[in-house]
Amino acid sequence: MRPVIRILWEDWADRSLPLPAYETAGAAGADIRANLPEPDRAAGITLLPMQRLIVPTGIRVEIPEGFEMQIRPRSGLALKHGITLPNTPGTIDSDYRGPLGVALVNLGDAPFTVAHGDRVAQMVVAPVVQVGFAVVDALSDTTRGNGGFGSTGRQ
Template identity: 80%
Template sequence: MRPTLRILWEDWADRDLPLPSYETAGAAGADIRANLPPDIRAAGFTLQPMQRRIAPTGFRMAFPPGFEVQIRPRSGLALKHGITLPNTPGTIDSDYRGPLGVLLVNLGAEPYTIHHGDRIAQMIVAPVVQAAFAVVDTLDPTGRGEGGFGSTGRG
């Protein structure tokens, strides 16, 4: 099943910016753009090193139950400038109807300016299975057992 994400523009949003889009035929993530409010569109906003800020996208969305939207960093911004998301991946639940903002952090050594229309993150639409939880007296044994961090390889 290919879900449809229904998009609702915010009143102030620049509707000339593209909706989230897959940039190549094989892309797993749809790029999301910063849609800045009119008072900061011309200048954008600057993230100082280690600063966090929510970048608005100018829209809200709805999608069917049984799916989530994951918000992930763009690899080029992370590699070249240290711009990433501190809560990666960010999860949007199917019952959330508020504005979509992307929490960015600058892990780079230099200030970085987010401009109106910049591609700032990508969204992945993924199926979700809600589990049942049951308390038991024992767990079935495995070859790994209780081995934790780093127990299956070097380091």
């Protein structure tokens, strides 16, 4: 049985917009739409270059225990307009019940308007394992050892 994400509409939300959905049979992420408050629906919300803001989705979610929801950028928006997420992937924990908003940033060189109903991000639901932590006197040896950023080469 696959997990089910329970969704609650915000009182002000436009319920005629589609819920998050997988656009193709092989999609890993379900697209999330901007669901703007009534005063912003006609004009949309404009992000100036380097501006960050939270785009409302009009929903709240209940994620099953043992899972997280990752919010990720849409590749087309990133490539064509420089629109991405400043904290990608953003994680929504299973015990969060507040409004689902998408933090966007405009890394492009022109203003970008998010229209009411636009697909602005995608969500990926993934299992979570909570680990234990133990202080030890030494760590096991590996071939890589202390090699950090760039230590495995470029090609």
